[in-house]
Amino acid sequence: MASVLLVQFNSSILASPSSHYRFLLFPSLPHTSFFHCPLKSPSLPFLLPSTTTTSPTPLSTFHHALHSSLSPTYFLPLHRTSVSDSNSNSPFLSDDSSGYGGISDIDGLFGLLRLSARYDDVELARAVHASVAKLEEDTHLVNALIVAYLKLGLFSDAYNVFMGLACPDVVSYTALISGFSKSNREEAALELFFRMRNSGIEPNEYTFVAILTTCVRIMHFHLGLQIHNIAIKMGYLDCAFVANALMSLYSAYGVYDDVLKLFGEMRERDIASWNTVISGAVKESMYDTAFQLFRGMQGTDALRIDYFTLSTLLTACAGSVAMMEGKQVHAHSIKVGLETNLSVGNSLIGFYTKCGTLEDVVSVFQRMTERDVITWTEMVMAYMESGLVNLALKIFSEMPQKNSVSYNTLLSGFCQNGEGLKALDLFLKMVEEGVELTDFSLTSVISACSLLADYRVSKQIHGFALKFGFGSNVCIEAALLDMYTRCGRMEDAENMFCRWRLDEGSSVAWTSMICGYARNGQPDEALSLVHLSQLEGKMIMDEIASSSVLSLCGTIGYRELGKQIHCHVLKLGFQADVGVGNAVVSMYFKCWDLDDAIKMFNHMSTTDVVSWNALISGHLLHRSGDTALDIWSNMQKEGIKPDKITFVLVISAYRLTNLNLVDDCRDLFHSMRTVYGVEPNSEHYASFISVLGYWGLLEEAEETIRKMPFEPAASVWRALLDSCRLHKNTIIGKRVAKQILALEPRDPSTYILVSNLFSASGRWHCSEMVRENMREKGFRKQPAQSWIIWQKKIHSFYARDKSHPHTKDIYRGLEILILECLKVGYVPDTSFVLHEVEEHQKKDFLFHHSSKLAATYGLLTSKPGKPIRIVKNILLCGDCHTFLKYASIVTKKDIFLRDSSGFHCFSNGLCSCKDYW
Structure with missing residues (x-):
């Protein structure tokens, strides 16, 4: 009897402690001793032959023996037996006529190949390869060798083995096609598939899955359709594997109707079938369909929900802001024992981040x-x-492992919270530490530059993008263009726009430029570019472009064009896009059309927090604070998670209510952090101070600012200063003005506010001193601009503007209108004129403010019975407000004006703002 060597694996790796794996060698070698020798996996010691008992034999010795000394007939497969099998009666140790315990030598090689792949042992695989080479060609065994090499990442070795086959079969081809497809070698996979077809070998179900996967990865939809036809002809469509792969193909290309059709025709479905069709619905934002399919899946007794199903449903709940459904899915994950699954846990964090509270998120994280x-x-x-930047930084610093996505998340978070400098510092750190930079990294740091509005830094980032090869990236170029517009550098933006390549990405440039003009108070240029883009067909009116143009229409108050774009949206089927729907709602609100805005919101198939914010914001524009608070109440009932902007809007609504609800406002402000997990920032404080100040609680407002947990921004002090102007409180106003001037010594708007404060309280001398100080420093306020849209054209006016082709008629009409207003009681308030000149000259300046010129042009061109609609880029001055009230009396026309505070509706001598704005 030949000597027997028993190699027994450590029981710690076994499924149960009462069983062992045995690996048997039957070499014709002298009697040997037993000892442990570690594999690459530290938990996998096994026994090898040795001539001594004092030192272990290196693994390389075993490999060498396998490769050169030992005949292939000495290898037997891995077997699982009970502990009792280790005695002398074990069938593996019995002596029989074959000498191999009834196990063939080929089976042993299969076992070794599985081991090599399982434990990532390249040397073992190559040693087996050497043994296989000594045998007659066995396609089945060679296929196993190919699979082992592919699993080890040795693609050249796998391909060389394949090429050495005299008669490769469908398994040979399929293994390589699948392996190449999964390793970003899709072209090679396609070539192999065509070679197989040309050689007359028919694909099997696994071949179809492999080649369809390749089609999805390289987005080769046409080839995928051809594969579908072949599968039909060969009768493989009844195979769930193939049908699932086809559904994945159609889902990847957004052809969801075909996904549903395939799913409906399947005779047998497995859990992958349901997961594929549900994830496809989620990808297309068809959340109701996803939930319906899930209910259908639950009715199939043969199936059990897995982690992928739950993760997909949680994504659907987050996307549709379905709070109750998400909690039900969470409960179901606990019921089936998958709450602690990593993928489910991550999805729960994502869901609660969007739909729950920060407390929910932390609770899930701690239980993982x-x-x-x-x-x-x-x-x-x-x-x-949640605006908790410091806690985000703490979590980031505690991360055991970071990747570029982690850095990019922190980077975008800084931008999201207005921390431009921190974002810039982080980006510099990423560059220094060699973190992989992506398109997202560059667009985020460019956004940080936009926040800082620092032209010098912006130029440096632009240079960096060019130097490191990002300059030719359409997304980066679009972000740079947008950055220049946000920095007010329209000349640089125009130069960049003119150099833009004429390709499909140019649509992004047109959109950015249009938005830039609108943002920088150049509505004429913005509208001209819209018409030019439509005329030349340069801008593809997709969802993003449609939303941008709708936003422009809202900004300039062009309802007719906005209505046309809305019709375009309906025609192309974009109405299901929640972003487009939000843009339509916002556009109608800004264009005085309250009814159509509400109607659009009610007809949206899907809404999100931005939709509700647009609804609240629109009512605030129309000074309907009570309605805005009702919407806030409905939003909570619907389970919509508010964001930071929501609280800015809702707090502001308390300023526009018919009743003094300051106590309710206090409660909401103080519950932001504890109940909703949103940390108040400068915008929230500014809104809250504005409410306190509006209701005359100036001392409380000032005390609140001084107790803020962080340094107050100028906007917070400015909100209090404006309240001081409203209530003519110069004592607090002077203190506040000093604070603002210390923060922003070169901001002319502060001087204007202080001057107006003194003027409102009758302290003309102090007002003149502020103005003189302003003139000495060379500060000029932002030029006021008012416009009217008539005959599809914007007619813009500045103070004392005489550039309009009908200037003579406008000025003559205004003189007549002023005389008529003076007759019924209008008294000019020259305190709003920032010029040290004679009184009659002040009146001349005052009479020719932009809003008066625009109103006159509107009266000259509007039809009888039609209201006049004016848009003004800054706050309406007190004298113009008074004048327009009298103008509505003498002309018997309603005059609608939208300024930076909202809408004014002048009718029969009254204004909808009740003279508080």
């Missing part, structure tokens, strides 16, 4: 027994979403 880099990154995002 396993965390990965996605988990930690999601937590950084959650804290950033």
Whole structure:
């Protein structure tokens, strides 16, 4: 009897402690001793032959023996037996005529190949390869060798083995096609598939899955359709694997109707079938369909929901802001024992970040027994979403592992919270530490430059993008163009726009430029560019472009064009896009059309927090604070999670209510952090101070500012200063003015506010001193601009503007209108004129303010019975407000004006703002 060597694996790796794996060698070698020799996996010691008992034989010795000394007949497969099988009666140790315990030598090679792949042992695979080469060609065994090499990442070796086959079969081809497809070698996979077809070998179900996967990865839809036809002809469509792969193909291309059709025709479905059709619905934002399919899946007794199903449903709940459904899915994950699954846990964090509270997010995070880099990154995002920048930084610093996504999340979080300098510092750190920079990294740091509005830094970032090869990226170029417009550098933006390549990405440039003109008070140029883009067909009116043009229409108050774009949206089927729907709602609100805005909101198939914010904001524009608070109440009933902007709007609504609800406002402001997990920032404080100041609580407002947990921004002090102007309180106003001037010594708007404060309280001398100080420093206020849209054209006016082709008629009409207003009681308030000149000259300046010129032009061109609609880029001055009230009396016309505070409706001598704005 030949000597027997028993190699027994450590029981710690076994499924149960009462079983062992045995690996048998039957070499014709001298009697040997037993000892442990570690594999590459530290938990996998096994026994090897040795001539001594004092030192272990290196693994390379075993490999060498396998490769050169031992005949292939000495290898037997891995078997699982009970502990009792280790005695002398074990069938593996019995002596029989074959000498191999009834196990063939080929089976042993299969076992070794599985081992090599399982434990990532390249040397073992190559040693087996050497043994296989000594045998007659066995396609089945060679296929196993190909699979082992592919699993080890040795693609050249796998391909060389394949090329050495005299008669490769469908398994040979399929293994390589699948392996190449999964390793970004899609072209090679396609070539192999065509070679297989040309050789007359028919694909099997696994071949179809492999080649369809390749089509999805390289977005080769046409080839995928051809594969579909072949599968039909060969009768493989009844195979769930193939049908699932086809559904994945159609889902990847957004052809969801075909996904549903395939799913409906399937005779047998597995859990992958349901997961594919549900995830496809979520991808297309068809959340109701996803929920309906899930209910259908639950009715199939043969199936059990897995982690992928739950993760997909949680994504649907987050996308549709379905709070109750998300909690039900969470409860279901607990019921089936998958709450602690890593993928489900990560999805729960994402869901609660969007739909729940920060407390919910932290609770899920703390219960997770396993965390990965996605988990930690999601937590950084959650804290950033809540405005808790310091806690986000703390989580980031505690991350055991970081990747570029982690850094990019922190980077975008800084931008999201207005921390431009911190974002810039982080970007510099990423460059210094060699973190992989992506398109997202560059667009985020460019956004940071936009926040800082620092032209010098912006130029440096532009240079960096060019130097490191990002300059030719359409997304980066679009971000740079947008950055220049946000920095007010329209000349640089125009130069960049003119150099833009004429390709499909140019649509992004047109959109950015149009928005830039609108943002920088150049509505004429913006509208001209819209018409030019339509005329030349340069801008593709997709969802993004449509939303941008709708936003422009709202900004300039061009309802007719906005209505046309809305019709375009309906025609192309974009109405289901929630972003487009939000843009339509906002456009109608800004264009005086309250009814159509509400109607559009009610007809939206899907809404999100931005939709509700647009609804609240629109009513605030129309000074309907009570309605805005009712919407806030409905928003809570619907389970919509508010964001930071929501609280800015809702707090502001208390300023526009018919009743003094300051106590309710206080309660909401102080519950932001504890109940909703949103940390108040400068915008929230400014809104709250504005409410306190409006209701005359100036001392409380000042005390609140001084107790803020961080340094107050100028906007917070400015809100209090404006309240001081409203209530003619110069004592607090002077203190506040000093604070603002210390923060922003070169901001002319502060001087204007202080001057107006003194004027409103009758302290003309002090007002003149402020103005003189302003003139000495060379400060000029932002030029007021008012416009009217008539005959599809914007007619803009500045103070004392005489550039309009009908200037003579406008000035003559204004003189007549002023005389008529004077007759019924209008008294000019020259305190609003910032010029040290004679009184009659002040009146001349005052009479020719932009809003008066625009109103006169509107009266000359409007039809009888039609209201006049004016848009003004800054706050309406007190004298113009008074004048327009009298103008509505003498002309018997309603005059609608939208300024930076909202809408004014002048009718029969009264204004909808009740003279408080």
